[in-house]
Amino acid sequence: MTSRREVIKQGIGLMAATAVPRSLAAQPVVGQAKFVASAVDPMQLVNPQFRAPLQSMPDLSSMEWTTAILPPFREGSRALARPLLPAPAVVKRMIPGPKGAPEVALYITGATAGASKPAVLHMHGGGFMAGSAADSRRDIQELAANHDCVAITVDYRLAPETPFPGSLDDNYTALLWMYAHAAELGIDRSRIAIKGESAGGTHAAALAIAVRDRGEVPLCLQVLLYPALDDRTGSTTPVPPYIGHYIWTAAANRFAWTQLLGKPAGSPEPQAGSVPARVENLAGLAPAWIGVGSVDLFANEDVEYGRRLLLAGVPTELHLVPGGFHGFDLFVPQAPLSVSFTEGWNTALGRAFAART
Secondary structure (H helix, E strand, C coil), X not given: CCCHHHHHHHHHXXXXXXXXXXXXXXXXXXXXXXXXXXXXXXXXXXXXXXXXXXXXXXXXXXXXXXXXXXXXXXXXXXXXXXCCCCCCCEEEEEECCCCCCCCEEEXXXXXXXXXXXXXXXXXXXXXXXXXXXXXXXXXXXXXXHHHCCEEEEECCCCCCCCCCCHHHHHHHHHHHHHHHCHHHHCEEEEEEEEEEECHHHHHHHHHHHHHHHHCCCCCCEEEEECCCCCCCECCCECCCCCXXXXXXXXXXXXXXXXXXXXXXXXXXXXXXXXXXXXXXXXXXXXXXXXEEECCCCCHHHHHHHHHHHHHCCCCEEEEEECCCCCCHHHHCCCCHHHHHHHHHHHHHHHXXXXXXX
């Protein structure tokens, strides 16, 4: 049977075959020249626990991202889906969408009418442009089993077909729905957390900001796994070539944020709430657990966001995994550092739930 790692590698190979090399003159980044002379070998900065899957993958660092890459990118993202567990059962539910928008699909597990369980609303990754809630059903099964909670994953609309705020509107609608139907689902309204990885972490961070600003639903924790938080990374903010060299590159980041925002990444005055790192006031947000690898493109922006949360008085736990690339825990889940990383956010989630019993 083909392993999950091999399927992902095949998807990356298809993307690389579809793409065209990026010209050295294409999309210049302000200040990037100061990194050109660096002789750092990116692989030497990757922790030895994580190197094996990278050594046979195509080099994506010189790939140009265009709309032509969307079909293979979306196909490759489907490889992240894992086989379902025998239990708990996962139920699909269609709920009314935001005003003037289509219905939103939710996948729900662990619901028990009349109970008083904690709950997690999950948002999948996929660079804003790929992935689906259906592909995340195994993730919510594990959440429900590990924490005896209600776990829901939301099928938000993707860019570029639906730019911001479409995804936020869908995610907020899902959160309001689970809050309103707490008795039916068996949810304790004081113990609702949100979680997302990569682009899902972006959506979770944006949702936490919207929740604070609108004041309708309390959150006990936001779990952000290597989230993209700043559209300026790789566009107007330079990144050394040995950071973000693997899996998710500066070029990919510029393209993805441009699709979500509907204008070039790094542009002045993005739409309010669209870029978490560019929200000036972070006070009053839900407590946060943030985890990222040290050679992930998002390492600096995630650390900076965590620092700003702390200065704003938000309880924050930050895990910087040495030598971790983007999605290291998906590619090498059994590595000791991956196991520790997964245990870290699960422990934080358990503490948040226990603190409100």
